[in-house]
Amino acid sequence: MKRTLVLSTALGLLALPALADVNLLSWGGAYGNSHLEAYAKPFEAETGIKVVISDADNPATPIKAMVEAGNVTTDVASVEYADAVRLCDEGLLETIDASILAPVDDGTAAADDFIEGAVTECFVGTDVYSMVLAYDDSKFPDAKPASPADFFDTAKFPGKRTMRKGAKFNLELALMADGVPAAEVYDVLGTPEGVDRAFAKLDSIKNDVIWWEAGAQPPQLLADGEVTMAFAFNGRIFNAAQGDGKPFKIVWDGQIYEMEGWVVPKGAPNLEEALKFITFSTSPAPQARAAEFISYGPPRKSAAALVGNIEGTEVPMGPNLPTTEANMTNALGSNLDFWVDHDAELNERFNSWLAG
Template identity: 45%
Template sequence: MKNAKSMSRHRVAIIAGLLLLPGFAFAQQSITVTSWGGAIAAAQQKAMQDPFTAKTGIKVIPEDYDGGLAEIQSQVKTGNVKWDVVNVEAFDALKGCDEGLFEKIGFSKLPPGDDGVPASKDFAKGLMSECGVPTDLYANVLAYDKAKFGANGPKTINDFFDLGKYPGKRALRKAPGVALEWALMADGVAPADLYKTLATPAGLDRAFKKLDTIKPQLVWWTAGAQPPQLLASGEVVMTSVYNGRIYDANVKDKRNFAIVWDGQVQIPEGWVVLKNGKKTAAALDFVRFATGTQPLAAQANIIPYAPPRTSALNNVTGATKSSLPNAGQSGRAVVSNAEFWSDNGDDINKRFSAWLAK
């Protein structure tokens, strides 16, 4: 009996000693990282999550969502935080930061680039927010199936609104963002004037009036996997879509889809760490690691979303490089104005919902 007690005490002593070793406590941890699913989630796992686990021993549990702040608000306000790190679009990073949903991070907490350039100078200007660390810049683009059109497919965003030349159903994400920018561009508003125009009642009326012209032919999607499926099934003749989804469908599924870069709306997105979480230190460690030069470059070498750091962009060497949204693509382009959507999104969403219901 004495020997059994002695052995038990010995095991406890060994475990206690192990817990004091650097990294052992982290090795027992896991964090939940929530993103968009599909191609981008697969790229993040290979470029960021698996290498992070290999380096730290912290297991990453992936979750998928369709964006927005509703679930995040619920978790933080009830204190039942299940997601430690979330990939959000820039306007949600701003809005959520204002609402106190996210930890503040800042450049001082981020590593320099592999070339030694400080994070404050390595990240592209205007993408970093108080709570969000940029991960990439993706584009909402117009896409169609070449097998259906051949050389006669759409050429500009105006063609999305031309039911005479291109009859048939077309699909849009069920949200006002991108739909309103496309409507105004197709109605002749220059990219530089989009948000000045949308900020006025007359401009907003003008955008909805343009959408009215194709409303009977619109199919709405809510998840990024849907647009390639809608094209493949022939349910729509063209669709809005994230550029990486089309690249992925062509490479992995051997589709013959074409991208129309004219009218592309680029969206910066990044990582945020939720407030009131129980694993904040590990979550911040993940964000620091995942937004370093090599993980960002590795992600862009898998999926053509532009990395936000110059040092990472210089390390994009694969087949994806020519398909990045900022790789000199032809046609009109605009970067979504995160401040505009953070300030006006709630009101515009209400109007959009009312318009859908008519």
């Protein structure tokens, strides 16, 4: 939608070009709300450029479809790291010049402030999230689940589980549950025997799993009592526990962390405004502000010290972030190169396994 500002002057009416909207594709839920409050509203207040937010279960899917169809309606999208690399390799994204990113107040260049890998040819990181194990504390009054192995132990910890429908994250978790240390997971998964081992472990709870596809589903399944344990995005579980008062607990042992960030679809209708939005929203202060709404860690080093309390409370957010040191014990960083190379074949096998 275009808007035209008309000014009356001594020479008559002068029409000035309007500022275009930035059409943002996000994930919805608590995560989408963090984009609205920390990025979109302040950006609009500072620049006068309106940000129109739409949601998708996984924005990478419609981005690929709209670019290939030559009908691009999105200017900026939030996608997972591996999806950004894949879309970029396929020529479906605009390149982003890292020189547009805002420096730290002390003059430190943005390139030196982002954690390793957070800025690539087509991607700028906004947050570090993780897939974590979570459980309904009211269902386990005595012994508490504390590890990936416990998630797979339906005898000691009875009840249905919910897991994301796909190979990624689940195969890694299965190997850790089977005794593979986090540091060795991708070495093992890179062999046929390792893949067989992961699927064999998944087989052990296959009949006890409800598969989810949208991030909002796991906390809802927990809340409805359909499952007692979940493998889900940490921010979704945090929001249900902190915001809605649900008796959900996170198990940080075995967390699998990854980055999300901004990409610009090839042929974005409002490219200039999109890049302005990226510059603004990936500055240290907005990134720290976003972390106060949802428990995802900022990928800019200078932003970590700026993160305050959980929004609307006097409770520090720091202990709830995946990147907090205490939460990184036995944490596994999702291997970008592995999934770029093997995503298609392992998802094909996963779908066949699921249907079998």
